[in-house]
Amino acid sequence: MSENSTQIDGRGPRPAKGSQVEMRVEGIDDLGRGYGEVDGHPVAVRGAVPGSLVRAQIRRRHRGAIGGQLEEVLEPGPLQREARCPHVGTCGGCSFQTYDYAGQLESLRGHLLEKLQEAELLGEVEVEAVLGMEVPFGYRNKMDFTFGNRRWIEVGEPEGVAADFALGLHVPGVYSKVLDVQSCAIHFEGADEILNAARELAREHGLDAWDTRRHVGLLRHLVLRKGVNTGEILVYLVTSVEDAERVDPYAADLVKRCPGITTLVQGIHSRAASVAVGDEERILHGPGVIHEVLAGLTFTLSPTSFFQTNTVQAARLLECIHSEVQSFEGRVLDLYCGAGTIGLSLASAVKEVVGLESSASSIRDARANAQAAGIHNASFVEGDVLENLAQCTQGAQGDLCIVDPPRAGLHPKVIPILLAAAPARLIYVSCNPLSAVRDMEHLARGGYRLVRVQPVDLFPHTPHLECVFTLVPG
Numbered sequence: 255m256s257e258n259s260t261q262i263d264g265r266g267p268r269p270a271k272g273s274q275v276e277m278r279v280e281g282i283d284d285l286g287r288g289y290g291e292v293d294g295h296p297v298a299v300r301g302a303v304p305g306s307l308v309r310a311q312i313r314r315r316h317r318g319a320i321g322g323q324l325e326e327v328l329e330p331g332p333l334q335r336e337a338r339c340p341h342v343g344t345c346g347g348c349s350f351q352t353y354d355y356a357g358q359l360e361s362l363r364g365h366l367l368e369k370l371q372e373a374e375l376l377g378e379v380e381v382e383a384v385l386g387m388e389v390p391f392g393y394r395n396k397m398d399f400t401f402g403n404r405r406w407i408e409v410g411e412p413e414g415v416a417a418d419f420a421l422g423l424h425v426p427g428v429y430s431k432v433l434d435v436q437s438c439a440i441h442f443e444g445a446d447e448i449l450n451a452a453r454e455l456a457r458e459h460g461l462d463a464w465d466t467r468r469h470v471g472l473l474r475h476l477v478l479r480k481g482v483n484t485g486e487i488l489v490y491l492v493t494s495v496e497d498a499e500r501v502d503p504y505a506a507d508l509v510k511r512c513p514g515i516t517t518l519v520q521g522i523h524s525r526a527a528s529v530a531v532g533d534e535e536r537i538l539h540g541p542g543v544i545h546e547v548l549a550g551l552t553f554t555l556s557p558t559s560f561f562q563t564n565t566v567q568a569a570r571l572l573e574c575i576h577s578e579v580q581s582f583e584g585r586v587l588d589l590y591c592g593a594g595t596i597g598l599s600l601a602s603a604v605k606e607v608v609g610l611e612s613s614a615s616s617i618r619d620a621r622a623n624a625q626a627a628g629i630h631n632a633s634f635v636e637g638d639v640l641e642n643l644a645q646c647t648q649g650a651q652g653d654l655c656i657v658d659p660p661r662a663g664l665h666p667k668v669i670p671i672l673l674a675a676a677p678a679r680l681i682y683v684s685c686n687p688l689s690a691v692r693d694m695e696h697l698a699r700g701g702y703r704l705v706r707v708q709p710v711d712l713f714p715h716t717p718h719l720e721c722v723f724t725l726v727p728g
């Protein structure tokens with residue numbers, strides 16, 4: 255049967271690539287896209303809000319549904335909201351921006367509940383309501399922008415606009431082009447000014463942007479980081495070579511134009527990989543680090559060490575973890591500890607904290623943070639969790655173990671080591687419910703059961719969800 259003829263199962267012809275379709279949005283799929291049906295075929299459209307009638311252009315099949323690009327909202331549903339950001343629809347950063355905030359939280363909770371039920375992990379346990387933000391904008395304390403010499407031209411831009419320089423974010427699926435971002439609704443207040451000054455000054459100084467195909471060009475990344483509770487701002491400028499002659503006057507002018515910048519560090523790497531981590535670093539202004547206050551402690555943050563990107567919600571996340579640790583007096587293992595945020599905030603309530611983390615700069619920060627806070631019962635081990643866990647968990651029976659892995663979750667070989675350690679309580683902090691559910695299925699087979707599920711919205715207007723899962727043996 256040809257693609258465009260009527261099909262025997264009663265469905266209409268499959269919408270052809272490039273065609274325009276109308277669709278009533280029924281819900282949100284696992285990837286955060288609004289889904290519905292067109293002639294009986296599932297179609298998923300990023301940025302489409304449940305309840306709205308939308309027009310979309312058919313793109314390609316992706317994970318079970320035909321993908322579409324949102325063209326127009328024909329009939330806004332009750333959950334449709336105005337966008338705050340001029341780049342909505344092009345930038346992949348916050349695709350839920352036009353989705354009512356309470357609706358977003360309900361949908362995220364619904365997905366989590368479904369996954370936990372499918373995996374038969376819940377039993378009698380309730381999934382608590384997602385802890386959302388009162389003001390879900392301007393919340394990111396860190397943004398990683400990219401310089402590029404191929405600028406993505408947005409719909410409606412005048413013809414002939416200069417396309418050889420951009421500072422902003424990658425358009426989803428288009429790695430070689432950079433969307434020139436002038437303002438962002440979710441990064442910290444004051445970040446727009448620094449971003450725009452960095453772009454203007456780069457042009458004034460005649461500096462060229464990185465070319466992802468030919469691997470040439472000076473400017474690669476601009477990372478902006480703020481200590482929300484201290485007001486300190488760090489700029490991490492990643493370049494392909496040191497070139498102090500050109501970089502230093504540029505950096506000095508940026509600091510002059512944006513006096514709120516308390517430190518500026520240059521990171522240097524010429525590898526092809528687009529990562530904002532230099533192989534070498536030079537401090538060009540200020541102390542090279544900033545500070546943030548969280549849970550009553552002052553944390554020192556280097557340019558590349560991990561720190562939760564939403565300070566307000568990180569405090570609530572810590573409160574949730576604390577409530578699970580209350581009245582525990584033994585040793586706490588803080589696995590994937592970053593700069594020690596979780597473990598150090600618990601140190602005064604428990605006997606001892608041992609943190610394990612692979613990033614050298616995070617471990618340096620964690621040790622400095624412990625020393626600065628006068629905490630003497632916390633130690634930090636630098637290394638891969640897989641390679642070091644068995645040693646760290648020797649005699650760990652009765653310990654409390656916190657795991658906070660990256661999005662991919664736990665390495666499969668970590669799980670048997672954890673089970674062998676037999677901690678009295680396991681707190682799994684996750685930014686990806688899918689990998690957490692997968693890991694918890696293995697932990698459940700190994701004798702652990704889920705006793706609490708508390709989601710926290712650390713990433714408003716995105717499909718990502720943070721969650722604290724508590725597991726106990728038996």
Ligand SMILES: C[S@@+](CC[C@H](N)C(=O)[O-])C[C@H]1O[C@@H](n2cnc3c(N)ncnc32)[C@H](O)[C@@H]1O
Binds near residue numbers: 612616661685
């Ligand atoms: C989600 S972050 C958690 C950080 C910390 N718990 C916090 O709240 O700030 C994950 C951390 O795991 C670290 N990491 C990633 N893979 C690792 C591995 N195989 N072994 C040890 N640490 C790892 C990363 O460097 C990062 O700091």
